[in-house]
Amino acid sequence: MRLRRLATTAPGFEAALAALVRFAAAQDEAVAATVRDILARVRAEGDRAVLAYTWRLDGVRADTLADLEIPRRECEAALARLPGAQAHALRVAAERIRRFHERQRAASWEYREADGTRLGQLVRPLARVGLYVPGGTAAYPSTVLMNAIPAKVAGVPELVMTTPTPRGERNALVLAAAALAGVDRVYAIGGAQAIAALAYGTESLPRVDKVVGPGNAYVAEAKRQVYGEVGIDLIAGPSEILVIADGSVPAEWAAMDLFSQAEHDERAQALLLSPSAAHLDAVAEAAARLLPQMPRRAVIEAALAARGALVQVRDLEEACALADRIAPEHLELLVAQPEPLIARLGRAGAIFVGGWTSEAIGDYCAGPNHVLPTAGTARFASPLGVYDFQRRTSLVEVSREAAVALGAIAATLAEGEGLPAHARAARMRIA
Numbered sequence: 001m002r003l004r005r006l007a008t009t010a011p012g013f014e015a016a017l018a019a020l021v022r023f024a025a026a027q028d029e030a031v032a033a034t035v036r037d038i039l040a041r042v043r044a045e046g047d048r049a050v051l052a053y054t055w056r057l058d059g060v061r062a063d064t065l066a067d068l069e070i071p072r073r074e075c076e077a078a079l080a081r082l083p084g085a086q087a088h089a090l091r092v093a094a095e096r097i098r099r100f101h102e103r104q105r106a107a108s109w110e111y112r113e114a115d116g117t118r119l120g121q122l123v124r125p126l127a128r129v130g131l132y133v134p135g136g137t138a139a140y141p142s143t144v145l146m147n148a149i150p151a152k153v154a155g156v157p158e159l160v161m162t163t164p165t166p167r168g169e170r171n172a173l174v175l176a177a178a179a180l181a182g183v184d185r186v187y188a189i190g191g192a193q194a195i196a197a198l199a200y201g202t203e204s205l206p207r208v209d210k211v212v213g214p215g216n217a218y219v220a221e222a223k224r225q226v227y228g229e230v231g232i233d234l235i236a237g238p239s240e241i242l243v244i245a246d247g248s249v250p251a252e253w254a255a256m257d258l259f260s261q262a263e264h265d266e267r268a269q270a271l272l273l274s275p276s277a278a279h280l281d282a283v284a285e286a287a288a289r290l291l292p293q294m295p296r297r298a299v300i301e302a303a304l305a306a307r308g309a310l311v312q313v314r315d316l317e318e319a320c321a322l323a324d325r326i327a328p329e330h331l332e333l334l335v336a337q338p339e340p341l342i343a344r345l346g347r348a349g350a351i352f353v354g355g356w357t358s359e360a361i362g363d364y365c366a367g368p369n370h371v372l373p374t375a376g377t378a379r380f381a382s383p384l385g386v387y388d389f390q391r392r393t394s395l396v397e398v399s400r401e402a403a404v405a406l407g408a409i410a411a412t413l414a415e416g417e418g419l420p421a422h423a424r425a426a427r428m429r430i431a
Helices: 013-021 029-045 047-058 072-081 084-102 141-154 172-181 191-200 217-226 251-262 277-293 297-307 316-326 359-364 400-416 420-430
Strands: 005-007 109-112 118-125 128-132 158-162 185-187 210-212 240-245 269-274 308-312 330-334 350-353 390-397
Touching: 005 013, 013 269, 013 308, 029 047, 029 191, 029 217, 047 191, 072 172, 072 185, 084 141, 084 172, 128 141, 128 191, 141 158, 141 172, 158 191, 191 210, 191 217, 240 251, 240 316, 251 269, 251 277, 251 297, 251 330, 251 359, 269 277, 269 297, 269 316, 277 297, 277 308, 297 308, 330 359, 350 359, 400 420
Parallel strands: 005 308, 128 158, 128 210, 158 185, 240 269, 240 330, 269 308, 330 350
Antiparallel strands: 109 118, 118 390
């Protein structure tokens, strides 16, 4: 494998870069149509449809939805049975994630003006949240921790998790993470039918206020289609990493950091920007040497061939400007002096500072959330956090004195907008 080489000074660079970073989450009409049918059937038939799809798609037969509920005692038993190293890792990660997110929790506030008017904001947790956790070919306990812990820190009283269990195989790590994170109910349901059950509710499963968590194309499409009925976290695109390097960190580290995201998905994006041609050469050589050792070599190779590149920039300032334009999901600063660069960067899902900070640590146990905006949406979107599980309601109490002054202002503006009932409602209080 030969990593693509680009240079910002070369003709055609902008077009080449655009082809690499552009990711249109185009809807697959066949997937969209299938999902529409599943959603409609679950909405109309409730439990019966969920049970039918679970048997057909996951090979799990059940007579009632209660049969698909995984008891909390089973989750707690899974946690108790974990090998010591796994249990320790899971507990440390959970504690670090919880400690970070506790700093995000917002509180209600209010103030009174001199005329007695009271204004404020009520901050309340969502009442019920649904968490989808992928299953089948892979297990994602980190997904459980990163989604469930912020919800519980926010004060969500009921967190319902759904996860597919093909042929009845239940993943112990996922169940252990659910116990550790405080998930209230767990169902062995997967796919678009799980999203439909959470969004619309069934006879046995009350509807939720918001659905979070990743999934395959059918799950992502289902979330897209139910948005509005419920809230969703985001529609995630393929994983992305952008590394800014000056050659002060071993080339092998940089190459492996590119691999760490490329192994997620054949559509993943992995870019490295450096002013040093020698360092780019070293990273290319390290990547070629290390790739044959990777168990997921085929996925990494496909991703790097499609959306990977080593880019020579004029200097680190240009690298920062380019990174801000791209607005990547993960941004690593593998440079000797990262602090001056941080001030130049504002548009990334997460920034990993210095050579010792691998993005992989952020994925699992640093503390900040690993659910991050992709496909350039870091220009306006933020990582998942406690704030995603809290509602904000404005509080307004106008005093008698203020009703006179503010009523006149409101009436004037209402008349200007051609809304006479608004104006009259305000003026009646003046009288």
